[in-house]
Amino acid sequence: xxxxxxxxxxxxxxxxxxxxxxxxxxxxxxxxxxxxxxxxxxxxxxxxxxxxxxxxxxxxxxxxxxxxxxxxxxxxxxxxxxxxxxxxxxxxxxxxxxxxxxxxxxxxxxxxxxxxxxxxxxxxxxxxxxxxxxxxxxxxxxxxxxxxxxxxxxxxxxxxxxxxxxxxxxxxxxxxxxxxxxxxxxxx
Amino acid sequence: xxxxxxxxxxxxxxxxxxxxxxxxxxxxxxxxxxxxxxxxxxxxxxxxxxxxxxxxxxxxxxxxxxxxxxxxxxxxxxxxxxxxxxxxxxxxxxxxxxxxxxxxxxxxxxxxxxxxxxxxxxxxxxxxxxxxxxxxxxxxxxxxxxxxxxxxxxxxxxxxxxxxxxxxxxxxxxxxxxxxxxxxxxxx
Ligand SMILES: [Mg+2]
Ligand SMILES: [Mg+2]
Numbered sequence: 402x403x404x405x406x407x408x409x410x411x412x413x414x415x416x417x418x419x420x421x422x423x424x425x426x427x428x429x430x431x432x433x434x435x436x437x438x439x440x441x442x443x444x445x446x447x448x449x450x451x452x453x454x455x456x457x458x459x460x461x462x463x464x465x466x467x468x469x470x471x472x473x474x475x476x477x478x479x480x481x482x483x484x485x486x487x488x489x490x491x492x493x494x495x496x497x498x499x500x501x502x503x504x505x506x507x508x509x510x511x512x513x514x515x516x517x518x519x520x521x522x523x524x525x526x527x528x529x530x531x532x533x534x535x536x537x538x539x540x541x542x543x544x545x546x547x548x549x550x551x552x553x554x555x556x557x558x559x560x561x562x563x564x565x566x567x568x569x570x571x572x573x574x575x576x577x578x579x580x581x582x583x584x585x586x587x588x589x
Numbered sequence: 590x591x592x593x594x595x596x597x598x599x600x601x602x603x604x605x606x607x608x609x610x611x612x613x614x615x616x617x618x619x620x621x622x623x624x625x626x627x628x629x630x631x632x633x634x635x636x637x638x639x640x641x642x643x644x645x646x647x648x649x650x651x652x653x654x655x656x657x658x659x660x661x662x663x664x665x666x667x668x669x670x671x672x673x674x675x676x677x678x679x680x681x682x683x684x685x686x687x688x689x690x691x692x693x694x695x696x697x698x699x700x701x702x703x704x705x706x707x708x709x710x711x712x713x714x715x716x717x718x719x720x721x722x723x724x725x726x727x728x729x730x731x732x733x734x735x736x737x738x739x740x741x742x743x744x745x746x747x748x749x750x751x752x753x754x755x756x757x758x759x760x761x762x763x764x765x766x767x768x769x770x771x772x773x774x775x776x777x
Pocket of ligand 2: 656657670671
């Protein structure tokens with residue numbers, strides 16, 4: 402039964418849509434304040450018609466210099482990127498770009514809680530992976546390492562995120578276990 | 590001398606420009622990771638010309654549902670809004686909108702460090718004001734309170750931010766004093 406409703410709730414939803422709904426839920430119950438950042442655009446031309454809203458008539462997509470999601474949970478800074486792949490055996494590193502990795506490394510150095518949420522579309526599974534694992538594979542690819550993170554590595558070193566109705570993708574439950582469980586509270 | 594170079598450095602700069610340069614500086618020395626969020630736009634039409642970048646041909650400005658700046662400093666979540674006024678005796682509350690105040694209240698409840706940076710353009714002074722003061726005046730205006738925060742209140746309850754060359758608007762020095770000085774480290 403729960404399995405059915407989970408499948409149903411998530412059918413056809415992208416990871417981004419699921420996360421937006423999850424974050425709205427967290428916000429509504431006062432659990433965390435985490436938002437997706439707006440898509441960065443370079444605005445070139447705007448027209449101001451009479452009696453109606455300004456229209457942007459020329460703009461371009463800019464490459465994001467940070468990750469898509471950030472916010473606050475229990476006073477700590479939360480920062481993550483969410484990506485999906487149709488691959489079944491590994492997660493290709495070209496889903497990320499250098500600026501995002503650089504940003505995540507800086508967040509990590511600053512004591513923020515930094516991770517990625519990875520969805521394997523065909524397996525219908527979503528994993529939480531601490532950023533340090535991504536850094537390892539990212540840096541290693543430039544020393545003739547592989548260009549993707551093996552599924553088995555993610556299965557072993559990541560944590561599968563429970564899917565449900567509300568919250569849909571309960572990634573804060575993972576953060577509770579890793580960062581806020583007894584003896585591992587991280588006051589840096 | 591320092592006074593001259595300060596004036597010079599800041600001549601003609603908007604508060605936003607000054608803060609962007611300040612944040613870039615903090616980032617470059619590994620002190621904090623704080624960014625301005627992209628302007629939120631609703632994208633309606635995109636054209637994909639051959640051999641060149643996608644062009645957004647119709648889009649609209651959306652009202653921000655959060656503040657403009659957020660990030661991480663010493664592991665803590667930082668969130669603020671920056672505003673300037675040409676008023677000399679008070680800071681009008683209509684510089685903020687209800688969604689932003691609501692957002693700031695939620696950040697505050699979540700233990701984030703939340704504040705506003707207020708610039709009085711004609712006085713060429715910039716103040717750091719903890720969000721709780723803004724909340725007080727904001728809520729009070731709906732009980733027939735005044736529609737602005739008196740300059741004298743800001744002078745007494747805020748902290749003037751030192752201006753310099755690098756960092757230009759050193760608001761983290763204020764945060765160090767308020768949140769990270771001995772005996773007031775805030776591990777919530
Ligand atoms: Mg993205
Ligand atoms: Mg703004």
